[in-house]
Each structure stands twice: as structure tokens, then as C-alpha cells.
Amino acid sequence: MNWLNLEHLLLEPVGQRWVTTEPALDHPQLWEKSLSLAAGLQARGIQRLAVHLEDAGLLAIALLGAWRAGVNVLLPADLQPQTRQRWDDAVDAWLTEASELEALYQAPLSAAALDLDACCLSLCTSGSSGEPKRIDKTLRQMANEVRALETLWGADLGEACIIGSVATQHIYGLLFRVLWPLCAGRTFVRQQLAFPEDLQRASREHPQFAWVASPALLKRMGDNLDWPALTPVKRVFSSGGALPFDAARSLHQRLQQWPTEILGSSETGGIAWRQGDQPWQPFAEVQLTQDADGALRIASPYLPAGHIEHTADAANIHADGRFELLGRLDRIVKLEEKRISLPMLEQALTDHAWVAETRLGVVQENRASLGALVVLSAEGLHALRNQGRRAVTQTLRQHLSQHCEALALPRRWRLLRQLPLNSQGKLPQADVEALLLAPRPKAPEVLEQTEVNGEWTLQLAIPPDLAYFSGHFPQTPVLPGVVQVDWALNLGQQLLNLPGQFAGMEVLKFQQLVRPDDRIELHLRFDQERGKLYFAYRNETAACSSGRIVLERVSD
Known part of the structure; x- marks a missing residue:
């Protein structure tokens, strides 16, 4: 593959270098459209631009054009009215449709290298609490990360077309679906494909392909797919949350490869990767230490120079640098002066054959107690259908009683088809507790x-x-x-x-x-x-x- 540094994508057009499929976009077209957009943004005096484009090809044009014009870009998580209201004062304009993009085109600016330290991008993340946060990144941080990804997996991917189920408004989708393939010269599918059938359909159109997916999608990939036709997949990436080991093992059986899980966040950038039940392997040049409570501290080239990011993730770091996660320290709650680790109880619950996934939270009623959101496994659903709800919850309480004191046993249970993850693949603790307080559903x-x-x-x-x-x-x-x-x-x-x-x-x-x-x-x-x-x-x-x-x- 002919690598182009991120900062050099607008230096000169490269013929026969394809960028996207359906509709096709090559590098000379990307180059011209980006420079035409840059001219339009400069002519209008726009310095801060909010961009929300579902078409990844248009997003690439918007980002490169804005950076060439010296415009700072904000990627909002969605276009809900409250989101637009929250960020309206932080930007000069919004770019949300292809027609708005085209209306900005003017005679193109001259070609130039992008300034790695002056070009900025702001991402919006919900964090664990659900409260929106703005994370600012420089082009240098993102350039460092895509080069590291290519060093690790570029040879494996070869000329694979990149097909994604995750949104490009967030750091994982942006890096893996847009910026990395742009630099590597790999084509990428423009649209986010949120259903297994769509992913299969797109995969069949390419002799070589790789998936950039979420755990939510990978868990739903059942027997109805044509798995033999999907075995040419070069690599399956997963990020945005924990991928249950059973789902990873099922993919390994069907595709003859373990999915590659990526650990990271908007705040930290990529931290580590793993396959199967192996310990996490830190990315090259990522340095890990721990604070007095055992929480990970991160220094890396994907962070501002000299900055150390403090996380709430407890970990056990091995002598060879690999590590296991032990749960989030910010999810330790107090009930009647007793400290209770929600991740520990969740792990104990998912060890039961009836439980596929679970999240626990505190329910504030007459007195504080725990509640559990539970996604039942196939065995659990069979038990529910043939023994009833009370038998299921009593069995799970009995199982959990071997791992905790009576006061930590959930008093409220909600049985769900799936955890209602947000667009970033997260379930904020505030949402968990709101669901536990909500009445049981009465509609299909x-x-x-x-x-x-x-x-x-x-x-x-x-x-x-x-x-x-x-x-x-x-x-x-x-x-x-x-x-x-x-x-x-x-x-x-x-x-x-x-x-x-x-x-x-x-x-x-x-x-x-x-x-x-x-x-x-x-x-x-x-x-x-x-x-x-x-x-x-x-x-x-x-x-x-x-x-x-x-x-x-x-x-x-």
C-alpha cells in the first residue's frame, strides 16, 4: 500500500487511488472538493464548524477542507435539538447535509500540507455519567494513532475494503473507518451499516474486506448469515464496550479468527488491544502506571505532550506490560456504609448460565438498594417461559448470595431484550438507574x-x-x-x-x-x-x- 501521512493528504492528487465505494470517490476528487470547501469556508469567515455527516466520504471532504482553511471542527454526537442548543454558541456554522457542503464550494485554495499542531478536532462524548463532555484533539495526536494502527495491522489488511457498523462521529469510527484508510489508500464504505444483514451484503461486494464493528452488532450476528461467504474477512475490530467472551468465541468458530478488541476512549485515544481471553496488550509507546487506588494512568503519543490521563479503571499489570481490567473504581457504591463493587457483582451474575449481560445500579426509594438490568441468555429465556419471572429472579438472587452480603442483593429486576446502549456504545449509570425506576413495559x-x-x-x-x-x-x-x-x-x-x-x-x-x-x-x-x-x-x-x-x- 502507498501510505500518505495525514498531513499530506492535500499536497497533490494521486491518480488511481480510490477512497470510497458506492458512489465511488478517488483521491483527485477528494483533493479538489476539500480545497474548494476550504475556499468557501475562508470566504465566509467561518472559524469554528460543527459537522455531522453520515456519509463518511463527505465527512472526509469536510474535515480536510476545514483543516486546510484553518477551521476548528466539532463533531457532535447527534443532531437532537438539545445537542444543537448545547453547542450552538461554540460554533459559527453547522454542516449536516450534502447540499450544505456543495453550497460552500468555491474556486479551490492552493494545495498545502496541514499543520499537525494547529489543526484541531473536538469530539463529544457522554462519559460514564452521561453528562456530555468536549474532548479536544490535534491532528498530530490522530496522525500518531493511525500510523500505529498501520504498523500493527496494515500488512494483514492489505487492500481490504473497510466496512463499518459504528458512527464516524466518535473517535473509534473516525479513526478506523475514515482517517486510517485515507492514509493507507484503502477504500471504505460510506454508510454506517448497523445490521448484520447489511454488513453481509456489503462484504459480498468485495474480494477483501475488514469490519469495524461494535460489540452490540457482533453479539447479534446469528446463524441466519451465510458464514462461509464471510470467512475472507481480513480482521474484525470491536470497540466501544466489552465484547462478551461467548460472542468472541462464536465469531472465532464461524470465521476461524478471534475478533480484535480495542480498548480506548475519546479522552485517552487507543490504549490496548487483545484477542480472545488474552490479557490486554498496550499499543506501542503507550506507557501505563497506576495510582494509589490501582487505577490506570496513561501517557501516550495520542495525548497532549506531557499529559498523563487518569482513568477510573482498576487493573492488574503483568511483568511483561500486559494487563487485565478489574472493573471501574467509579462504580463502587456505598449501602449502609458498606462498599459494594458493581462490576464485581455484574461479573458474578453473568457467570450464571441464564444471564447474557447485566448492569446494576442504585435505586433510591424509601431506602437505597440495588437493582439489576438483565438480558437473559437462551437458557434464561427458556427458564422464564417455563418457570416464570419469580422463579428466575429468585434463582439469580440465590446465585448472587454466594458472592455478597444480603444488603447487596438486587431488590428490583428488569428483564430486557438488550441493553439500551447509546450511539457511543455506552450505557451511562444515570440511564441504568432511570430504567430501574421505570415501570415494566405494557406495549410491544x-x-x-x-x-x-x-x-x-x-x-x-x-x-x-x-x-x-x-x-x-x-x-x-x-x-x-x-x-x-x-x-x-x-x-x-x-x-x-x-x-x-x-x-x-x-x-x-x-x-x-x-x-x-x-x-x-x-x-x-x-x-x-x-x-x-x-x-x-x-x-x-x-x-x-x-x-x-x-x-x-x-x-x-
Whole structure:
């Protein structure tokens, strides 16, 4: 591969050097568009620019153009109204669509090397608390990091196309999906592919490819994929959170390679990497020490010169420099003057065969206690469906009682389909505690909805912790028929603008049980002339229930 330093990407156009696929973008086009954008930004006097572009090719143009113009770039995590309001005063303009980018183009500035210390980028991260933070980085820090990545894995990747499931607004996606392939001369797919099927589809279009993925996606890659067609993958990267060992082992069995996990953050840059259950291997030139509490301290070329970053990660550092993480020191809580390590209890819970993932938090009610968010494994779901919620939570409490005092046993449990990670692959502690306090769900999760000729088809997931399962029946939870009718009516009112009010039922049939974590399909059709809503629920193999809801117009 022909390496170009990050600061030299706008020196001169390099022919036959492709940057992106679908639509294709080569280096001469990138070079010209970036310099044209730089001219437009300078002409408008823009010095601080917020950029949020889902197209990674356009993001590359925006970053290089802004840096050539001497503009500082802010990458907000999303475009929610509160996010825009939070950062509005920190920037002169927002760049969020291709049309806004094109409107800025002018006759290009001259080619030049970028200043490694003057060019700046600000990233927005939620941190462990969920409170947004701004992390400032220089081009030098990022250039050091992409060169280190190429030294480690460039030979393995060769000419692989880089395909990503993570957003480029955050440091992992930005480095691995955009800046590293730009310097290395590897093509990259422009769009973030958030579903396994999309990742598979894109992979089949390239003879060589590598994945830049999140644990959330890698855990969902099931048996329905064409795994033999995916074995040419050069490397599978994972970052943004812990990848459960079972998920890593499953990928190893299917792809004949262990995923490469990356440890790092917006604050620290890359810290270390590992495969399988090996200890973490620090990146070259990353120096690790510990404070008096055993927390990692980091000095590296990906940080400002002379800066030592203090983390809240407890670690055991081996004589050869490799290390194991022992949990976060900022997740040690006090209950009745007793210090309790939430990571330790979470590890103990996930050691049980019924638990795939869990997060614990403090619930402040009459007195403080712990609560647990639990994603059940396949064995755990089987137990829930055949023994009931109480049996599952009592079994998990009994298991945990071997690892802690009674006051640390969770008093509140929430059984989830998956942990609700944010766009950065994190679950802030404040969100954990809000979920524990929230009531159990009373509605299905709508995964997908489509409409053809006035008839709606909805793909629904039944929450494993649905409130209506309690008491119906305690040891074999079943979705009550009256709830199925109520859901059909409520969803019909949302989608079909139904007139009037409920007046009765016709030809009601219940044929198959609906159980926790089932996926079912709901068909809705409204007969305007007869004033009847037709509904039918199906699982993968058979009809579950059907009927007609009679609606009566309300007179004025």
C-alpha cells in the first residue's frame, strides 16, 4: 500500500487511488472538493464548524477542507435539538447535509500540507455519567494513532475494503473507518451499516474486506448469515464496550479468527488491544502506571505532550506490560456504609448460565438498594417461559448470595431484550438507574412497520418483562387475549386514523400462545364502510389470534 501521512493528504492528487465505494470517490476528487470547501469556508469567515455527516466520504471532504482553511471542527454526537442548543454558541456554522457542503464550494485554495499542531478536532462524548463532555484533539495526536494502527495491522489488511457498523462521529469510527484508510489508500464504505444483514451484503461486494464493528452488532450476528461467504474477512475490530467472551468465541468458530478488541476512549485515544481471553496488550509507546487506588494512568503519543490521563479503571499489570481490567473504581457504591463493587457483582451474575449481560445500579426509594438490568441468555429465556419471572429472579438472587452480603442483593429486576446502549456504545449509570425506576413495559416493541394498499404489517417484539405476564400465569407467562385486542386497537388508531370508539368484537379466535421475547407479526386493515378493524397476529409458523373490532362513530 502507498501510505500518505495525514498531513499530506492535500499536497497533490494521486491518480488511481480510490477512497470510497458506492458512489465511488478517488483521491483527485477528494483533493479538489476539500480545497474548494476550504475556499468557501475562508470566504465566509467561518472559524469554528460543527459537522455531522453520515456519509463518511463527505465527512472526509469536510474535515480536510476545514483543516486546510484553518477551521476548528466539532463533531457532535447527534443532531437532537438539545445537542444543537448545547453547542450552538461554540460554533459559527453547522454542516449536516450534502447540499450544505456543495453550497460552500468555491474556486479551490492552493494545495498545502496541514499543520499537525494547529489543526484541531473536538469530539463529544457522554462519559460514564452521561453528562456530555468536549474532548479536544490535534491532528498530530490522530496522525500518531493511525500510523500505529498501520504498523500493527496494515500488512494483514492489505487492500481490504473497510466496512463499518459504528458512527464516524466518535473517535473509534473516525479513526478506523475514515482517517486510517485515507492514509493507507484503502477504500471504505460510506454508510454506517448497523445490521448484520447489511454488513453481509456489503462484504459480498468485495474480494477483501475488514469490519469495524461494535460489540452490540457482533453479539447479534446469528446463524441466519451465510458464514462461509464471510470467512475472507481480513480482521474484525470491536470497540466501544466489552465484547462478551461467548460472542468472541462464536465469531472465532464461524470465521476461524478471534475478533480484535480495542480498548480506548475519546479522552485517552487507543490504549490496548487483545484477542480472545488474552490479557490486554498496550499499543506501542503507550506507557501505563497506576495510582494509589490501582487505577490506570496513561501517557501516550495520542495525548497532549506531557499529559498523563487518569482513568477510573482498576487493573492488574503483568511483568511483561500486559494487563487485565478489574472493573471501574467509579462504580463502587456505598449501602449502609458498606462498599459494594458493581462490576464485581455484574461479573458474578453473568457467570450464571441464564444471564447474557447485566448492569446494576442504585435505586433510591424509601431506602437505597440495588437493582439489576438483565438480558437473559437462551437458557434464561427458556427458564422464564417455563418457570416464570419469580422463579428466575429468585434463582439469580440465590446465585448472587454466594458472592455478597444480603444488603447487596438486587431488590428490583428488569428483564430486557438488550441493553439500551447509546450511539457511543455506552450505557451511562444515570440511564441504568432511570430504567430501574421505570415501570415494566405494557406495549410491544415495534421493530418494523410497512403499509401496502391501506393494510399495515408490523413486526413486534414481546418484551420479556411485560407487565401483563404477571399473574397470567405465574409459572407459564402468556400474553392475555384482551391485551392482544387492546394492542390491535391502539396501533390501529395510531396508523389508520380510526373513527369512533370500541363497540364490540366479532369472530375472535385464539390459536397459539404468545410468550416472553416472541417475535410476532400483526396485520391491520380497516373496512371504512363497515366500521370494522380486522387484525391478525402470526408467529413464524402459525396464526396466533385474529378477529374484528367493531367501531362506532361518536355523535357530536
